[in-house]
Amino acid sequence: MTTRSNAQAIPREREATTDEITALARGLAVLRRIATSDAPVSNRELAELTGIPKPTVSRITATLVSTGFLFQLPDSERFVLTASVLELSNGFLRNFDIRARSRPFLVELAEKTSLSVHLAVRDRLDMVAIDVIRPRSAVLVTRLETGSRMDIARTVVGRAYLAALERSVPPSHLTTVQEY
Numbered sequence: 001m002t003t004r005s006n007a008q009a010i011p012r013e014r015e016a017t018t019d020e021i022t023a024l025a026r027g028l029a030v031l032r033r034i035a036t037s038d039a040p041v042s043n044r045e046l047a048e049l050t051g052i053p054k055p056t057v058s059r060i061t062a063t064l065v066s067t068g069f070l071f072q073l074p075d076s077e078r079f080v081l082t083a084s085v086l087e088l089s090n091g092f093l094r095n096f097d098i099r100a101r102s103r104p105f106l107v108e109l110a111e112k113t114s115l116s117v118h119l120a121v122r123d124r125l126d127m128v129a130i131d132v133i134r135p136r137s138a139v140l141v142t143r144l145e146t147g148s149r150m151d152i153a154r155t156v157v158g159r160a161y162l163a164a165l166e167r168s169v170p171p172s173h174l175t176t177v178q179e180y
Contacts, residue, residue, distance in 0.1 A: 023060075026052050030060045031069065035085070036149075040078035089147065096121075099131050110135040116142045120157045126150060127158045 029050045034041055043061055047054040061079055064070040068084045093099065102119060110117040110133045119131040126149040134141070144150070152158035 026050070026056060027060045027064065030057060031064065031081070031085070034070065034079060034081055040073055040076070040080045042077045042079070044077075046079075093130060093146075096130055103131065103133070106131065106133045109133075114139040116140070116144070118142075118144060118157055120150065120161070122152065122161060123149070125152050127152055127155065127161060 029052065030046055033046055033049045041049075043054055043057045046052070046061070047057045050057070052060075061070055061072075065072055065079070068082055070079045071082050072079055099119065106117045106119060114135050114137055116135070116138060117133045118129045120127040120129050122128075129144050129146055129148045129150070132142075132145055132148075150157055152161065
């Protein structure tokens, strides 16, 4: 299954809309980059990855450390997320009753097929796994976990979503997907 690479999943800094608070958008871009990184990241790396000026990134990471969302590694200029970010994701997942209701069926499917089963929702041009069920004896093991992003146009879960859309009212994001 194809997942988006870190560079593809999050666009570099973009133009703000009139209703957008630029500082907040930049802070969220920094959080997203850290969340998708495989290792702790520095302000310099964050500036390169996001296109946000390094002094601004430094102020953002200082704020995120003081508010408890980031931890600066001792004797290092590198940052990692803290458990505080789980409050945000758990708040999102609590609103998905479908996870609890579908889980018995997904577990049964995973056990019968000996394959991992993923329940995902659309987020812009990605599908995001909101539940991952692995069978006790897996034929094929995936690296996906809850929160993993998958390209909507290049993955089975994304293509299944697109195939199930109501054809009479195509969503606005479909035009962008067709550009792939």
